[in-house]
Amino acid sequence: MSQGDQAISVVDLHKRFGQLEVLKGISLNAREGDVIAIIGGSGSGKSTFLRCINMLELPTSGSVAIHGETIAMKSDGQGGQMPADRRQVERMRTRLGMVFQSFNLWQHMTVLENVIEAPVHVLGVPKDQAVATAETLLRRVGLYEKRDVYPAFMSGGQQQRAAIARALAIQPLVMLFDEPTSALDPELVGEVLSVIGDLAKERRTMILVTHEMKFARNVASHIVFLHGGRIEEQGPPEAVFDAPRSERLKKFISSVH
Numbered sequence: 680m681s682q683g684d685q686a687i688s689v690v691d692l693h694k695r696f697g698q699l700e701v702l703k704g705i706s707l708n709a710r711e712g713d714v715i716a717i718i719g720g721s722g723s724g725k726s727t728f729l730r731c732i733n734m735l736e737l738p739t740s741g742s743v744a745i746h747g748e749t750i751a752m753k754s755d756g757q758g759g760q761m762p763a764d765r766r767q768v769e770r771m772r773t774r775l776g777m778v779f780q781s782f783n784l785w786q787h788m789t790v791l792e793n794v795i796e797a798p799v800h801v802l803g804v805p806k807d808q809a810v811a812t813a814e815t816l817l818r819r820v821g822l823y824e825k826r827d828v829y830p831a832f833m834s835g836g837q838q839q840r841a842a843i844a845r846a847l848a849i850q851p852l853v854m855l856f857d858e859p860t861s862a863l864d865p866e867l868v869g870e871v872l873s874v875i876g877d878l879a880k881e882r883r884t885m886i887l888v889t890h891e892m893k894f895a896r897n898v899a900s901h902i903v904f905l906h907g908g909r910i911e912e913q914g915p916p917e918a919v920f921d922a923p924r925s926e927r928l929k930k931f932i933s934s935v936h
């Protein structure tokens with residue numbers, strides 16, 4: 680896949696929870712190498728949007744394509760839709776690396792076991808090869824020495840860096856980050872942002888939900904501001920942060936600074 684190819688394409692995505700329409704028609708394209716930061720107030724639909732991309736939430740309508748392949752959907756008989764082929768969703772998920780706010784490491788496994796789990800058990804990579812890749816990734820996130828440690832014995836920042844290594848281990852096409860630093864003590868935020876910043880510098884394709892505006896401005900190629908389940912404004916960081924047009928965006932920016 681070369682730079683500029685379509686990595687993720689979302690078209691007119693809607694998501695309802697019962698009567699509540701949380702996403703009201705979102706379209707977004709991420710090309711290979713794009714670093715897209717999603718910002719917006721609490722409840723604006725940021726997490727739901729990310730979760731719809733990997734089908735952790737099923738979009739009520741609209742489509743998601745990964746690397747040009749549209750996830751086939753069929754009616755769920757209740758006004759919504761569901762994947763037509765579970766195996767396609769499983770295959771598509773192996774192209775997306777997801778990092779959550781709350782780390783979500785398997786507590787009964789060491790760091791190394793966490794990182795090799797999906798490569799070995801989902802992708803069928805031979806164990807010695809998965810271990811070698813995992814050790815390289817753990818070196819990159821500064822955790823090689825912690826490879827045999829259980830998550831409970833590590834700081835939040837270390838756990839989140841391990842979660843990033845785990846997400847990278849499947850060699851995803853796109854990384855999805857949902858507020859990866861908002862559960863961390865302030866003094867641990869920097870070490871996690873620095874790992875994500877390195878990935879951005881390598882032009883690894885990513886969609887990142889964050890409250891760290893300075894970081895978003897520094898690493899993102901494109902900023903998307905969500906409000907009330909719609910894209911209220913988007914553009915390059917300089918335009919969005921220095922010359923916001925929407926009153927809501929102006930208000931949001933002044934509230935987080």
Ligand code: ADP
Pocket residue numbers: 696699701719720721722723724725726727728
């Ligand atoms: P954000 O990440 O921007 O804070 P979310 O995507 O988490 O926003 O939530 C958007 C809205 O959707 C909120 O009003 C939230 O309460 C609602 N919501 C999220 N998940 C669910 C769910 N599983 N069931 C019902 N409502 C939900």
Ligand code: MG
Pocket residue numbers: 725726727858
């Ligand atoms: Mg959220």
